[in-house]
Amino acid sequence: MAQVVTEPAVLDAEGLSIRAINQQIKQLLADGVTDIEVRNPVGQHCLAVALKTTARIHFRGSVGWYAAGMNDGAHVIIDGNCGWGLAECQMGGRVEVMGNAGSGTSVSIRGGLVFVRGDCGARAGISMKGGTLVIGGSAGYLSGFMMQRGTIIICGDAADGLGDSMYEGTIYVGGRVAAYGADAVEKPVTDADRALLRQSLQELAIDADRIPFKKVESGRRLWNFSKKEPELWRSAL
Amino acid sequence: MCGIAGVFYKGPEPYGPLGATLRDMCQELFRRGTDSVGFALYGEPAPDTYFVRVDLGAARTADGDGHAVADAAAQLVNVRDFKSTGHNVRLEVDSDAGGKLADRIEDEVEGARVFSIGRSMEIIKDLGAADDVEQVYHLGGYEGSHGIGHTRMATESRVDIAHSHPFWARPFPDIAVVHNGTITNYHKLRRRLELKGHHFSTGNDSEVIAVYIADRLENGDSMQQALEASVDDLDGTFAYVVSTKDGIGLARDQFAMKPLLFAEDDELVVLASEECAIRRVLRDPQLVPRELQAREVRSWLRS
Numbered sequence: 318m319a320q321v322v323t324e325p326a327v328l329d330a331e332g333l334s335i336r337a338i339n340q341q342i343k344q345l346l347a348d349g350v351t352d353i354e355v356r357n358p359v360g361q362h363c364l365a366v367a368l369k370t371t372a373r374i375h376f377r378g379s380v381g382w383y384a385a386g387m388n389d390g391a392h393v394i395i396d397g398n399c400g401w402g403l404a405e406c407q408m409g410g411r412v413e414v415m416g417n418a419g420s421g422t423s424v425s426i427r428g429g430l431v432f433v434r435g436d437c438g439a440r441a442g443i444s445m446k447g448g449t450l451v452i453g454g455s456a457g458y459l460s461g462f463m464m465q466r467g468t469i470i471i472c473g474d475a476a477d478g479l480g481d482s483m484y485e486g487t488i489y490v491g492g493r494v495a496a497y498g499a500d501a502v503e504k505p506v507t508d509a510d511r512a513l514l515r516q517s518l519q520e521l522a523i524d525a526d527r528i529p530f531k532k533v534e535s536g537r538r539l540w541n542f543s544k545k546e547p548e549l550w551r552s553a554l
Numbered sequence: 555m556c557g558i559a560g561v562f563y564k565g566p567e568p569y570g571p572l573g574a575t576l577r578d579m580c581q582e583l584f585r586r587g588t589d590s591v592g593f594a595l596y597g598e599p600a601p602d603t604y605f606v607r608v609d610l611g612a613a614r615t616a617d618g619d620g621h622a623v624a625d626a627a628a629q630l631v632n633v634r635d636f637k638s639t640g641h642n643v644r645l646e647v648d649s650d651a652g653g654k655l656a657d658r659i660e661d662e663v664e665g666a667r668v669f670s671i672g673r674s675m676e677i678i679k680d681l682g683a684a685d686d687v688e689q690v691y692h693l694g695g696y697e698g699s700h701g702i703g704h705t706r707m708a709t710e711s712r713v714d715i716a717h718s719h720p721f722w723a724r725p726f727p728d729i730a731v732v733h734n735g736t737i738t739n740y741h742k743l744r745r746r747l748e749l750k751g752h753h754f755s756t757g758n759d760s761e762v763i764a765v766y767i768a769d770r771l772e773n774g775d776s777m778q779q780a781l782e783a784s785v786d787d788l789d790g791t792f793a794y795v796v797s798t799k800d801g802i803g804l805a806r807d808q809f810a811m812k813p814l815l816f817a818e819d820d821e822l823v824v825l826a827s828e829e830c831a832i833r834r835v836l837r838d839p840q841l842v843p844r845e846l847q848a849r850e851v852r853s854w855l856r857s
Binding site for chain 1: 830832833845847
């Protein structure tokens with residue numbers, strides 16, 4: 318049986334306000350469209366936010382801050398770069414950025430996948446409560462800070478303060494770590510880790526076996542206050 | 555939150571539509587600051603010529619055409635031309651009187667404030683948005699080699715024209731700064747620079763960056779050295795752009811709190827707080843803006 322291939326609905330954002338673009342996206346979704354192509358977003362802010370849908374929204378160009386914020390199920394693709402706050406508080410779904418992302422990428426997400434093919438700025442994946450963040454390039458200062466659950470995979474380098482004061486969750490780093498944050502410790506990479514990395518990166522066309530991943534988790538020494546370890550607390554606070 | 559922008563034209567004849575480019579970028583950055591907007595524009599220097607930009611302030615009604623300012627300047631230097639636009643008087647003079655010209659004008663004309671003196675630099679700033687400033691000062695026709703722009707959302711000091719960016723590094727000709735952030739060791743740094751004899755025109759924390767950089771350049775630092783030292787000496791949050799007659803330099807604080815991106819091709823460098831401002835003037839999708847990292851500094855200078 319021949320597969321039915323439908324053309325995406327095209328929305329030209331040139332000259333439209335942020336509100337008009339978002340309203341038109343929501344109107345198309347309400348009309349039952351499942352594939353939307355947005356042309357000329359030229360770095361506008363707060364696009365495709367708070368979408369409860371499984372539709373695909375493809376931005377042909379760069380977007381600004383808080384793109385795909387509070388996403389719940391949508392598959393958002395951004396051909397260019399994005400500003401800070403990408404997919405903040407995402408509940409589920411999938412956000413892919415082909416270029417670089419600003420600071421605060423994937424903050425506090427609870428589920429789904431956020432993928433940045435290029436580099437991320439400072440504070441990527443801080444306070445994550447679930448889900449997966451994959452960074453094809455490098456991650457900026459204090460990434461993974463106070464992470465609570467979920468997985469961050471950084472294929473390139475990580476700047477100062479990686480995994481500072483993380484509670485739980487796992488960070489994998491392929492490149493050089495400038496410095497670990499307080500109580501972030503390296504753990505041995507197991508076969509289960511390698512299988513997870515292979516599976517997670519395969520669909521993103523990244524060969525996990527060619528990257529010498531390290532695994533970083535919480536040392537759990539900051540979980541409970543101990544008077545016997547004043548030095549640890551002094552360095553953490 | 556403030557918006558900052560910058561343009562630097564490369565090549566042997568580095569001149570382009572500077573005024574229009576910076577105006578368009580600051581229009582795009584309007585969300586980041588609606589209190590005031592300002593520009594430091596660098597044109598082609600003429601032999602033995604200094605440009606002076608003076609805000610008339612309270613003297614506006616008494617000296618609408620700028621005569622009093624021109625008379626005050628004429629006490630020290632030869633005034634070739636003067637013209638009044640909006641709140642502003644622009645003078646063409648043959649010297650800055652060894653740094654004394656600005657003080658003399660302010661002493662003689664009550665309410666007047668000297669915004670800039672330079673061989674190629676002119677600072678234009680006013681309350682409102684980029685469109686409002688364009689209507690009064692007609693930046694669109696200004697050709698130049700490089701420049702910086704700013705949209706201000708005041709947090710630390712008064713909303714008036716004098717406290718708007720860019721800040722001139724008084725009395726050093728041709729040095730200015732635009733800044734997004736807060737300098738928390740401002741009072742300490744300012745006291746240290748005042749002890750060295752530097753004069754401050756406002757109570758704005760950003761002004762200290764301009765004077766700090768000018769002081770280091772005067773004492774023999776290269777632009778790159780001055781920028782690198784500033785990342786350690788300035789406390790607080792900052793993304794700033796400093797401009798001199800030779801070019802522009804940028805720096806970002808150790809926490810990367812304030813955004814700053816740049817993009818460059820064979821003809822020019824464009825930088826801004828947000829990509830939308832860069833895209834407004836560089837539409838080539840192949841050109842990928844890059845974010846300045848924590849503690850990173852960059853400069854583009856004409857040798």
